[in-house]
Amino acid sequence: MSLLQVRELRTEFQLEDAVARAVDGVSFDVARGETLAVVGESGSGKSVAALSIMRLVPPPGGTTGGEVLLAGRNLLSLREREMRRVRGAEIGMIFQEPMSCLNPLLTVGEQVAETVRLHRGLGRSAAWRHAEEMLARVNIPEPRRRAADYPHHLSGGMRQRVMIAIALACSPPLLIADEPTTALDVTIQAQILELMRALQSELGMGMLFITHDLGVVAQVADRVAVMYAGRVVEQGTVGEVFARPLHPYTRALLRAIPRAGERRDPARLLPAIPGQVPSAAALPPGCAFAPRCALATAQCRAAVPPEEAAGPGRLVRCIRWREA
Amino acid sequence: MSASLVEVRDLEVTFGARRFFGGGGPALRAVAGVSFAVRPGEVLGLVGESGSGKTTIGRAILRLLEPSGGAVRFGGEDITHLPKPALRPYRRRMQMIFQDPYSSLNPRLKVRDIVGEAYEIHRIGTRGDRAERVAEMLDRVGLPRDAMDRYPHEFSGGQRQRIGIARALAVGPELVVADEPVSALDVSVQAQVVNLLLGLQRSLGLTLLFVAHDLGLVQFISDRVVVLYLGRVMEIAPSQTLYERPRHPYTAALLEAVPKPDPAARRRSEPLRGEIPSPFAPPSGCVFRTRCPYAIEACAQVTPSVTPVGPDHVKACIRDDIL
């Protein structure tokens, strides 16, 4: 029932003096009607992975290996012309900065209508009506009037709703959202997340949700894949991973978040992770997290740990995951 | 009240309007009558979303922006309208840590010049002296001494923030305004820098004004919290009280809206409706009324004043029968 299957995806960037392995053998699935969150910090490769799936990696980057199967078809082997038909119609995309993704010279309605005209071949008035419907569906108040507005007339939250409307205009089976709420205020973020959840269950879409915010993951996702330095280090259902994180990185990350209501103990500070994320151009030979990991051994540093199964649908990339 | 280090009274900051050689614009009231006090040695959090004015307040206290009304008192002295030369000695007593690690350090200066700039400006110590002081500051913020001769681009975001902290603390201020100091950093690095700030605050006895939009972080780090919305105070309370018993609808909504990293605690109630109003055209009466689930007619007519609701706890809401 998997809608999207990513297998051993690899993407590299050719730089002046080095090769940056941004995505280094990433595999995960997204099922119909399910939300998979890909969570990681900056430099984890999560955004590059999403771009690789959509074949939108900008030069000097390029996907060098793996498969991306959408309903059985390998997207990496398609010609650009065929891929263009996939984008928008079979995969909807939402990015972080709505202002730079919306054309400032076209009205909001025109931009939503454009998608259906392109992919469904609808005429002008039919497309416009559909655009108004979509704007209503994403809870934009006074959708008819708003359709004639330009992007700069709208607030950040509104623009993000427009992006969602554009992405879902052709009812694609898969939605890829790359940090869609990161730039929004927290009360607006709550609205948008609720909207996305509602639309997902209405349309039965699969959703790939990229974020760095573990709180958002807990609220929105069914399953989660944690990425670090270009690799997936842990996968499982959200309940499992948050209740019983198996990878030292996941554990450390969860501990390092200050939670509202937790009183600061003057003697105890936030358990921080020492060091920093390694550069994609200079990955350590073994486990990428080893330099910062309290449990690291010589074997960890020697070879990249393979993904091990720790239960049904539960994967960990660590040789010492059994030690709590 | 004289015990407070900083006192802000009815502070107003308005942007826009008159220009000599060209048109003006509509006036933007970024801060519209804010009052609070910062006690010596405490960590006071300023929290709010876009348009709340929290960043503007921090800068107004430091006189990086000119207040358009109200007063700012530092150590009992009124510094609201002091001319620049008279302000100079105060610059050694209050400093700022900035948000963006990539634009808050001059790319053309070495770290030693960045951190030691205050010594140059205020003519503190001799040349040899200064190098030693800079080295000490770097130690304090957890950076190696050889960082002195390197350039900002050689450091990561977290390290750059440390340099920024070293710069702010070099001159030995009493008050430090931290303006979203970790928002631009990764979660794993945020914790490092937060710990550093807390540690320094304790060991140096600093008074910290912590400005941020992340309520979880602000609560964790602060003794008391000021909640702002559209340039006005909604609620001020001790951190724990704010979480356990918020008395203002906006605070409650904010707490609800923060996504908690706990899948079992998925939100059940509806999120707050509506958009944040434009600061160019704030609603009449209570600015929060357009989104408030408890709004009544009177809310549009009367601007609520800040009233006490408990020990050290105030709110700006005319209704006492909710929450």
Add this chain to the structure above:
Amino acid sequence: MRHSIRGFGTSVSATLAAAAPRHVSPARLLLRRLVRRKLVLLSLLVLALVFAAAAAAPWVAPYAPQRMDILHRLAAPSALHWFGSDDFGRDVLSRCLWGARTSLTVGLLVVVIAGLAGTALGVAAGYLRRLDGVLMRVTDAMMAFPDILLAIALMAALGASAANVVIALGVVYTPRVARVARGGTLVLRELQFVEAAEALGAGGRRIMLVHLLPNLLSALLVQCTFLFAASILTEAGLSFLGAGVPPTVPTWGNMIAAAQQYMDRAQWLILAPGLCIVLTVLALQVVGDGLRDALDPKLRRIR
């Protein structure tokens, strides 16, 4: 350095950010980037050659520039006169070399004057808001005139001499530099490190000298390279029109002016100084382009 890949914001750049080179000063980094392109390297060498030749003219020129060889007037290039001789029998090669001295010196001085004045005005306009309106209207007015027209007008007022050419061109090009400096200042002013300096108690002068100016240098350097090229061209134009350096001193411009009447018979009289101008100006433009590319943090080139 922050490198943002066009189109998808900083999410991708974060992946590449840490690959920045360590322990290298921004200046050294720039040089490395600059000479990476062969064309730029070549142009730098050409410029070095031209400058060396101009500097060494008194010793390297085969003849004195005014020396008349009556027996070989209007002679085509030969072993005796490598670039030929003009209607007075003067050696074209020597005159080109000495002409280089004049043209390059004028160009350099103009760059220095316009550079200093323009930067001072531009930074002041950008940082001190009160001056901005007035200064910009003045520069607008000046830039409304085509360079050469303004230069001619100034030369008419000042009188013909090499020094006056420098002054005239200096005035003509100052607004251009001022604009670039002002634009850069407006951007830099909003950056947090300037705010930080203000918070530390830095006065306007310190901010302009320590924080604004060094960060403007790259843009100004690029502008000055183009300016150098422009002043060589305009000086040549002025001399060609007879409004520039008096014909007693050889410059590439007045050599071409004098050669007009012999265009059908002695092409080398135009070709030699003409090629000198073209080569020098072209090399300057290429180096200017190269500098601009090397300084642009957004272009992270592929190997």
